[in-house]
Amino acid sequence: MGLRIELDPGKCSGLGLCEAEAPELFEVQEDGSLTVLDDHPSADRRAECEAAVASCPTEALRLVED
Template structure:
């Protein structure tokens, strides 16, 4: 899985981190750090939930 993250849209609310903490972490300054830009398939459910949860719709899974 590859991720597309629109950092201009992201406001660091952290709902993605709540769904998939292995993949997303909001930093001290409110910016998003992607811990794994190619998450393994086992994480698909979590990553899909993270993308769906984003209030600013900044996250997408790019299908190969």
């Protein structure tokens, strides 16, 4: 059981609200695309992940449990 972050690049508009919540997990690139720096974050990052996912205005992020 672990956490996994799923990004739908088609929905992402590159605003970086997730990055503001969790700068170690997300980074918006120069071209406006988003990179998930760690798509299998450790369990102690759950709160950060949830905040990042909830902050996304275009619902481009999902947190799933593998």
